[in-house]
Amino acid sequence: MIKKGIRKQIVMHYFIVVFSALLLAEVIFLLAIRTYYYDSIYSHISQNIRNVEDIYQKFKPVSDDLGSDDLSYMLSSFELKGTELQILNTQGEVLINLSEFQPDVAIKTSDISQALSGNTGRWVGRQIGTKEDVMAVSKLEQINGQDAYIIRYITSLEYVNDKLLNVTLLAVSVGAAVLALVLGFSMGLANSIVRPLNNITAVSAQMAQGKFSARVKGDYRYELGELAATLNYMAEEIIRSNQVKDDFISSISHELRTPLTSIKGWGETINSGGYDPEETRIGMEIITKETDRLIGLVEEILDFSKLQQNEMKIIMGRVNLKELLQEIMLNLWTKAEKRNIELRLNSEDRPIVIGDANRLKQVFLNLIDNAIKFSHEDSAIDLIVHEENGKIITQVCDTGIGIDEEHLIRVKDRFFQVNPLNGGTGLGLAITQQIVELHHGNMIMQSKLEEGTTVIVTLPLPKKEDIPGELI
Incomplete structure (x- = not known):
């Protein structure tokens, strides 16, 4: 069973x-x-x-009345081996037959009616006397153009x-x-x-218990092969995600520990007293700087959490990208000046998009800050804004260290860092990507190792029915 x-x-x-x-x-x-x-x-x-x-x-009898000799002659003439022959009148009464059995009543089977209608009648059924299955074939014969008699064959x-x-x-x-x-x-x-x-199923059960090293083994074909490959890929992605999560926890722990150590050290130093005002001022600057760094890390994590839960609020309005980029350049000018990096803006007049000014500032601030961080000294970063096919395209181009092809496809993944030693949470580009998508745009990264990186942000042009607002 x-x-x-x-x-x-x-x-x-x-x-x-x-x-x-x-x-x-x-x-x-x-x-x-x-x-x-x-x-x-x-x-x-x-x-x-x-x-x-x-x-x-x-042989055609002249008279319609057939004598016994005529009937006997007809019986012998039409006889067929293996059959019983009967000669009937048009009323179905048997006039003569080859067997000794003589029916007392007229025969009314369907072959008789078929014969009377001019066809060769056929009937299959059970013989009344012998109870055996038989076939009867009947044919009407005429004398002088008148229906005279029926020839009927019966065979077992x-x-x-x-x-x-x-x-x-x-x-x-x-x-x-x-x-x-x-x-x-x-x-x-x-x-x-x-x-x-x-x-x-057995491998899936092991994975459900946390044994992600288990793999479906076997060269399966068609849908089963695809299912096995998908399950193995899922396990690899879970392992990778767990590794990324562990790396993130390790990295963020280090990122949080460093400024906290500095804050605690200078706090204890200042609290102990006995130092001159200049040294106290330097300590307070360091505490302020490290506090801002902590706030940035926490805000980045909070932003990512909001994006993951679809809770980030976007306040849409008309934004002038040229003015937005000029403001960001002023914010980052000191950082770029320290490495002798020139920030150059090439933009059309008043390129307007519909978006959240603060979130768009966060996007381009992150992109330009990354460009400065990974550019060589005595180089330049170009910010290009132009309109094309009903879109506003903004490019951030540097000639820095670039990203190899292996890392480029993963650089926008959450928690991923090309070089964990550079610091950060690995969430910046993931957040940037999601903010751009919330503005119905897209972000593309193009890079070659030791040749530089270009980040292209495409945003839709505003429509006539969009609500006007204050330009930033």
């Missing part, structure tokens, strides 16, 4: 389909064989009637039916053998599907 499951479903479906098709084919085959044999008997008797009629044309179908029974038993045996083969084949097919599924 096959237990419930996919295996049973597959076996049952195959078995039912093949059984139905086989049953239909056997029924059609047996009906065709039966029809063939019955039609052959009917054709043989009908052909005999036609042949005898051609010969019998020489017992022999034919025995042969048909043997053929039926043979067909059933063949069908049973075919069904047995199909059952075996379907069970093999079901096993070939269920066995990999059981393996995949």
Whole structure:
């Protein structure tokens, strides 16, 4: 007994389909064989009637009343081996026949009515006296253009039916053998599907218990192969995500510890007293700087959390990108000046977009700050703004260290850092990407190692129906 499951479903479906098709084919085959044999008997008797009629044309009684001699002569002339011959009048009464049995009543079977209508009648049924299956074939004969008598042949179908029974038993045996083969084949097919599924299920159970090193082994094909590959890929991604998470926790712990150590150290130093005002001023500057750094880290984490939960609020308005970039350049001018990096802006007049000014400032501040961080000294960073195909395109181009192809495809992933030693949470570009998408735009990064990086931010132009607002 096959237990419930996919295996049973597959076996049952195959078995039912093949059984139905086989049953239909056997029924059609047996009906065709039966029809063939019955039609052959009917054709043989009908052909005999036609042949005898051609010969019998020489004998035509002048009178409508047939004598006993006439009937006997007709009986001997139309006789056919293996059949019983009867001559009936038009009322279906038997005038003479070859057997000793003489029916007392008129014959009313369908072959008689067919013969009276001018056709060669045929009837298959059970003989009243002998109770055997017979076929009766009747034909109306005329004398002087008048319906005179009916020639009726009766032949037993017992022999034919025995042969048909043997053929039926043979067909059933063949069908049973075919069904047995199909059952075996379907069970093999079901096993070939269920066995990999059981393996995949077992591996999935291990992964559910946290054993992400488990893998689906085996060269499976088609959908099963895709399922196994997807499951293995999922496990690899979970391991990678866990590693990224661990790296992030380690990195953020270091990032938080460093400024806290400085704040605590200078706080204890200042609290102890005995230092001159200049040293106290320097300590307070360091405490302020490190506090701002902590606030930036916390805000970055909070922003990412809001984006993940779709809770970040965007206040839309009309924003002049040129003025926004000029403001950012002023904010970062001191940092760029320390490394002798020139910030150059090439923009169309008043490039207007619809967006949140503060969030867009966060986007470009992060991009330009990264460009400064990874540019060589005595270099330049170009900020290019232009309109193209109904879009405002902003490019941040540097000639810095660049990013290799392996890291470029992952650089916008959350928590990912090309070089963890550079500090940060690895969330900056992930947040930037999501903010741009919230503005119905997109961000593309192009980079080559030691040749520089270009970040392209595309934002839609405002429509006429957009609500006007103050430019920043």
